[in-house]
Amino acid sequence: MAPGHRFFLMIKENFLLLINFGTMVWYRKIVEDIIIVRILIRGGMSPFDNFSATKEILEDTFGGNAGNMVYLYSIFRILMTEGTEIDLDYYRPERGQTSSREIDEINEKYDLYIIPLADAFRSSFVPSLKRLTNFVEKLKIRVVVIGSGMKIPMGEDVTEAHSYDKEVKRFAKAVLKRSAIFGVRGENTEKYLKNLGFSGSEVRAIGCPSLYFHGSQLPLRSVPQDFGKQSKLIVTNSMITSAEIHEFMRKITDSFDNYVFVPQLRRELNELYYGMPYRAKGYPYPINISDKIFRAGKARFFLNVPTWIEHNSKADLSVGPRLHGNIASMLGGTPSLILMKDGRMQELVDFHNLTHISMNDLKPDTDLIDIVHKSDFNSINSVHEANFRNFVDFLKENRVASIYDDADHAENTPFDKRIKEIEFNDPVIPYSACDMEEIIKRCNEFFPAQEKYINGLHRDSAYKRAYERFMPGFITDEEGWGHKFIMKRAGYKE
The missing domain is CATH 3.40.50 (Rossmann fold)
Structure with a gap:
């Protein structure tokens, strides 16, 4: 953590009691003199996952667009300092799949919830944003949004009314109760949130974190002087x-x-x-x-x-x-x-x-x-170096440690070491460019897996409909054993 953000009160039985600005108290295990900081992050696929095409198709592990993998890849590397453990939420909060017990466990286990967002301020994302807000409002840990934006046509006036204004305002308020600054992609979204009533000290344009993967300098080459029809x-x-x-x-x-x-x-x-x-x-x-x-x-x-x-x-x-x-x-x-x-x-x-x-x-x-x-x-x-320093300052002001706290460049990081150990698919x-052997292999792998997946969805849906029809309230009380049974039957972890 950034210097001065914590002070130690007591070490007992390999646990450390910490206070942040006198407001938050928790125990964290010490392993070889490293404080373990646990982060929960919004996402569906870890950079260390090595999934097959079949799994990625059936479970939509990258959230519909593989570009999300690039975004998350950079954030993992930037935040993965020595002693940091990062877990994914697998989009469960925004899908309404987290029970009260799970939220209590998250509050107990994690120090921080990071929410990377792309163009989340759009009408089609409102149902998910509502569920995500419900989740955030129940958290007792810090919450930091990194890089949210709007989905709008070029030249649109962001100060005009939008159908999602109410939900965006509620979401931003919930986040800012748990962090210092709300990070947005650029000046348009910053202007939009200010128009909704948020101050300049509460909102900051930070760009896209994926571009800060290498730190203050990008390894860009020049386009070949002889660029032409033969170029790659x-x-x-x-x-x-x-x-x-x-x-x-x-x-x-x-x-x-x-x-x-x-x-x-x-x-x-x-x-x-x-x-x-x-x-x-x-x-x-x-x-x-x-x-x-x-x-x-x-x-x-x-x-x-x-x-x-x-x-x-x-x-x-x-x-x-x-x-x-x-x-x-x-x-x-x-x-x-x-x-x-x-x-x-x-x-x-x-x-x-x-x-x-x-x-x-x-x-x-x-x-x-x-x-x-x-x-x-x-x-x-x-502009890159100035943008990078602005991003690092944003993290520090939100009390989020990174590999760039004291450096503009980082090599052989904990993230890099883990990536090197994996032989990716x-x-x-x-x-239509495959030979018959490869086509048969894909069919034999995908279609049985698809059938099993679909049958599982039908089975779990049938259970849910039956209990909703014959035992009203059985699964609506999320503290009741009926809800827990259905959640477990549907594959959700307790």
């Missing part, structure tokens, strides 16, 4: 984007031979792994396994971050509208050109001074090679 590209894209971006990205894949398309959504993993088609039609986007990009084997879906960064580090350029797909490249040293498609991305592009082109500036004759030779791919360096190549 990482291509990212999103089905739900503008026609201008779709046209531009398709032109790239038509004219460049040496590229790899990196999709990020769970439904795209379904498509690549066992050929499940998209229900949507008419999009100028690879939504069918028969697309030439897939048939040529020019796509990879990464099941973990280390293989993702390693693969992308060998490219000359990363281009597309996927923010964290491009950041995965930047963490490996590869320069990136972000195609800015909405206000959510604009906020981070502006804050980090990222190399970009707006979708509004894309024309039918826009040429990637011309853009590359006119762009400054080191623009982020003009390779990325998934497209189903």
